[in-house]
Amino acid sequence: MAIRAGVLNQLYFFLLFLVMARKIIITHQSPDLDALTSVWLIRRYRRGWKEAEITFVPSGSTLTGADPDIDSHIMHVDTGFGLFDHHQTAEFTCASQKVLQFLLQKHLIREQEIEALQRIVHVVNRYDHFKEALVSNADDDINAFSLNYIIGGLRIDQDHVNELVIMVEKALDGLLFFMKSKVNAEKAIEGGSVIHTWWGKTLVLETDNDTTMKLAFMKGFDMVIRFSPHYRNVSIKTHPRSRKTLKKLHQAIVKQDQYAQWFYHVSGRMLLNASTSATKDMVTKFNLGELVKIVQSI
Template identity: 40%
Template structure:
């Protein structure tokens, strides 16, 4: 039986380390999670003396960082351990840490959190941060103060979702870079692309595009969004689209900043037959 050991009241770093081992090293998937006082080892054993027991964020072993002042954390050490382990199993696999950019980016955020750098985030007192991972984990520690395993189990599921979103984000960034068609509108610069990844809309807006267009190449649905505080008014474009494709289902949001054609929320909606270029031409010339 394999055992993963971490400290009581597990934090983001400790739980992420457990998550990495259980999700990305198959032989540790069913490992039991045990808890010790911070800095201690399981049953006072010599840390790393048993290959079936891994200590993370405690014990001063290979997956703990409290014995050094380096800019690292247990999750970073665990990620390196995983890459080295996989490389040893399959020496033909090219690369190491470059194999999973989403995972690396996730762990870098954990490292910043573990070194308390969130106090330097923009507007650190904003209530938005209380919807974030640190706040959620802190809340669980208050609710389940005597149930560290419950906190870990909830944390593993949460990190599954975060990792999936990181994968989607990296994919969206690549889609924009490779497929994005940039154009100008009277409200500012726009970008359009065909992809099944809806995250491209959000990424485009976060990177300065006033208007973002996505056409789903499989369902032909179209989403057009402009920045909420921009001067864009998509009403005229909406009316043109309705004339060009009368059979399609078009929806203009009450803000006049968004046009939707088709949605998984409305399975009865009809996708447009307009091409991406035709849609862009309307937005450019209006």
């Protein structure tokens, strides 16, 4: 009997340990972009919180009505007026911004992800203060495809809120990947060469980062010539507003590079050499400097 009692004692304390060690993230019902980004940051970066349970309470309240920061195993975000809420202040900040700052202070984020995360959270903060109303063409339907409005259309369904959390976490994973690519693309663009061609202001660069091309057009370039050091292929594109096609350039290149694979898009704005899976005999024989000379000869 004594042995059995001892085993039960051990089991009791083991179960008590599990309960006490359980991590819980509390946020408000019908969670918005700020609340869900806060949850994502904690579960992705705080050690031991990847499988944290998520509980929803009425806006402004806490799990038990107690101090929101009294238990180290419980984090209240965007509710409760605690460390990770912002509704008690008129400052231009949000819950996810406070969570990110906490994670940075704890040195829990890798250096190569910091700028991308700061920029993501900066946008979340702008949305949380309705700053999207200040951007150009704010009422354009293209803006309705943002994660903020997708969440707005789904968060009213309280029966599937856990599915919403999973979906948004996956979306934010993808957004982080893109934002890191954008940060690197900006650096690549800064290191590129700017020339003037028949098509206008042209950016020439060596990079495997495909984000550079769209970003360059957003920054006002008329044409981009990108050589991939890894795949050894080339992409040449012009801005969607361009009325000048790449037909002449295509003809000039294939005349001298007959065995390479060159694809001229029906739009007239894309000239692509080979693909990422192409064999060596499909890539152009020209280096970037030689291609630039052909472009400038048009």
